Amino acid sequence: MTAPTRKHLETALAQYCLRLRGGWIPSPADTLPPLPDGQSASVVWMVGMAGSECWPAFSASEFFSDGLPHPLDRWSAHIGNALAQRFGGLALYPSDGPPYFPFQQWADRSEPTQSSPMMVRIHPEYGLWHAYRFALALPTLQAGDLERQTVAAPLLNAELCLQCDGQPCLQACPVNAYTGQSFAVDLCRSHLRTPQGQECMQNGCLARRACPAGRDCAYQPEHAAFHMEAFLRSTTGDGD
Numbered sequence: 001m002t003a004p005t006r007k008h009l010e011t012a013l014a015q016y017c018l019r020l021r022g023g024w025i026p027s028p029a030d031t032l033p034p035l036p037d038g039q040s041a042s043v044v045w046m047v048g049m050a051g052s053e054c055w056p057a058f059s060a061s062e063f064f065s066d067g068l069p070h071p072l073d074r075w076s077a078h079i080g081n082a083l084a085q086r087f088g089g090l091a092l093y094p095s096d097g098p099p100y101f102p103f104q105q106w107a108d109r110s111e112p113t114q115s116s117p118m119m120v121r122i123h124p125e126y127g128l129w130h131a132y133r134f135a136l137a138l139p140t141l142q143a144g145d146l147e148r149q150t151v152a153a154p155l156l157n158a159e160l161c162l163q164c165d166g167q168p169c170l171q172a173c174p175v176n177a178y179t180g181q182s183f184a185v186d187l188c189r190s191h192l193r194t195p196q197g198q199e200c201m202q203n204g205c206l207a208r209r210a211c212p213a214g215r216d217c218a219y220q221p222e223h224a225a226f227h228m229e230a231f232l233r234s235t236t237g238d239g240d
């Protein structure tokens, strides 16, 4: 089986409007499961989306309208498993668990993502408007493919949230669910069930929307509402 080049993977993902979010080289300390042939992975590619770019592809898919639970997770698995089989690798999913794979730590090894007071990682270009659909652990890495993920030094060095004037994300939650160190999940969910919470339910979390970074990537209302509804109903999965 021929190992896919980075370009090859990007092209395969583009038909679903998914994005290759960089990759990293695993070590035994990562304790990844073995590949189907029993070997260890040489590279793990992170796959996700920025903004609402994959919403049209997902919402037009059979998974979106079949009435079964976790449509976004099932859409992701359909794509991830097919690619893993094609390339002799293994697809790993953010919602598989607990215990969960440390997707946010993996993200930091692949892209210039940083911790934020919102608990979700912030990206210099996409802000808080990005997430991961799966990771693809593959047996072979083509020479030079990881070196292509260079990022401009000013973006890498900026401590985005610490430099943010007034940190509006921490002021915008109507029930102060965010302290900067923690997120009061139950407080947030209770608010979302009230009439006052419908602004967050229909257009997305007010605190997340207050972030000045990556505004061009802010989720479209229909996409944001999908995640809020899923977040309200489940403990994990499509809420992400």
Ligand code: B12
Pocket (backbone or CB within 6 Å): 093, 094, 095, 100, 101, 102, 103, 104, 105, 106, 115, 116, 117, 118, 119, 120, 121, 122, 128, 130, 131, 132, 133, 180, 181, 182, 183, 185, 227, 228, 231, 234, 235, 236, 237, 239, 240
């Ligand atoms: C369980 C879970 C939740 C739980 C609990 C989250 C929690 N903070 O404990 C609930 C249901 C509340 C939740 C909600 C949401 N989640 Co969530 N969640 C997960 C999940 C499935 C597992 C987290 C985990 O335990 N990982 C295992 C540990 C070992 O991995 P880790 O890389 O070390 O991650 C931890 C640290 O980085 C830490 N952390 C991150 N930032 C910060 C900042 C501070 C200050 C501190 C102290 C800690 C901290 O939190 C992580 C979890 O403990 C992950 C996917 C995954 N596999 O990681 C998604 C994930 C973290 N969630 C995600 C998202 C987007 C959300 C929501 C915004 C969903 C929505 N409404 O659209 C909400 C709100 C989250 C919030 N503001 O806190 C995304 C984040 C993407 C990103 N940009 O970073 C992830 C990566 C899923 C994905 N498919 O991409 N989530």
